[in-house]
Amino acid sequence: MRHYDHRVHAGNAGDVWKHFLLLEAASCLLDPESSLVYAESHVGRPEYVLKAPGDWEGGIGKCWPLLPSLRTFCYFDILYELNPDSRIGINAGDLSRGSLIYPGSARLVLELAKRKGARILGEIWDIDPEVAASWRACSKSDLMTFHQGDGFAGIAEMLGRSPPGLLFVDPPYIDPKDAGLAKRLLDRACISGWIVLWWYMTDMKTISPGVYPAAVPGSGNIEGYDSGKYILEKFDLDFERIGLNGGRWKGSTVALAGSGGPRSEQVARHLHQRSKELMCIVSDAIS
Numbered sequence: 001m002r003h004y005d006h007r008v009h010a011g012n013a014g015d016v017w018k019h020f021l022l023l024e025a026a027s028c029l030l031d032p033e034s035s036l037v038y039a040e041s042h043v044g045r046p047e048y049v050l051k052a053p054g055d056w057e058g059g060i061g062k063c064w065p066l067l068p069s070l071r072t073f074c075y076f077d078i079l080y081e082l083n084p085d086s087r088i089g090i091n092a093g094d095l096s097r098g099s100l101i102y103p104g105s106a107r108l109v110l111e112l113a114k115r116k117g118a119r120i121l122g123e124i125w126d127i128d129p130e131v132a133a134s135w136r137a138c139s140k141s142d143l144m145t146f147h148q149g150d151g152f153a154g155i156a157e158m159l160g161r162s163p164p165g166l167l168f169v170d171p172p173y174i175d176p177k178d179a180g181l182a183k184r185l186l187d188r189a190c191i192s193g194w195i196v197l198w199w200y201m202t203d204m205k206t207i208s209p210g211v212y213p214a215a216v217p218g219s220g221n222i223e224g225y226d227s228g229k230y231i232l233e234k235f236d237l238d239f240e241r242i243g244l245n246g247g248r249w250k251g252s253t254v255a256l257a258g259s260g261g262p263r264s265e266q267v268a269r270h271l272h273q274r275s276k277e278l279m280c281i282v283s284d285a286i287s
């Protein structure tokens with residue numbers, strides 16, 4: 001099996017979309033002085049240092065000059081606050097000379113909870129021993145329980161013993177089985193009352209349709225899996241539409257799933273509204 005290292009992809013166009021939606025969903029579910037159970041099957045590192053060249057130049061690098069006007073969204077505001085030396089009016093070219101701190105998904109959720117005065121009861125999985133070491137070395141490591149191991153099996157076991165909360169499923173798709181395992185986990189979590197965000201890339205730019213089978217290792221192509229009774233909404237982004245460059249990928253999707261109920265409907269409405277607002281700000285800025 002190929003080894004997947006997110007350090008070379010951190011901050012890419014897909015990360016921008018998934019982290020924006022993840023934080024908006026978490027923001028809807030985090031209430032001051034209360035706790036949110038948060039779980040992640042494929043967590044990656046607590047943070048990344050972005051240096052050029054890197055995929056981030058087509059993702060968060062493209063957003064950087066707009067950061068002051070994007071601070072109304074918690075994801076962008078956290079990036080702004082974490083990088084005091086690289087804040088305003090900087091283009092991706094200037095950024096390449098310095099380095100940016102880019103928090104991974106779980107660290108972003110922790111930062112948001114701190115701002116909201118809420119508590120995260122977090123359980124996170126990653127199979128990579130180097131990722132495990134990065135969590136041990138991180139000052140935030142006591143705020144989440146990190147498990148080194150297979151996230152699909154780990155979360156499946158957790159569902160039987162934990163109250164429901166927010167689950168983020170973000171596999172690397174280097175194994176053709178990932179799409180099916182993710183879908184099965186999503187179904188089980190929804191039955192247990194969880195709200196789930198499931199991320200995948202869509203549409204490879206460079207190949208003709210039909211050249212690859214439905215689930216391609218490393219492709220994130222989950223054709224045939226991205227439907228089902230628990231998927232409430234799919235949030236698609238065509239990267240070029242907001243001036244991002246996803247390399248060989250045309251776009252990505254975050255599926256929101258849950259078994260219904262007021263909380264998941266509230267999250268769906270909120271994500272709709274906030275995505276629309278983001279599109280407006282970015283389209284105005286790049287047109």
Ligand SMILES: C[S@@+](CC[C@H](N)C(=O)[O-])C[C@H]1O[C@@H](n2cnc3c(N)ncnc32)[C@H](O)[C@@H]1O
Pocket residue numbers: 004005006041042043044045103104105106125126127128131149150151152170171172
């Ligand atoms: C796309 S990255 C995660 C990025 C992270 N969720 C974020 O948004 O910042 C995928 C991660 O899955 C890990 N991984 C690969 N196979 C795994 C498995 N079976 N179980 C848990 N983690 C796995 C890799 O080590 C990698 O860190």
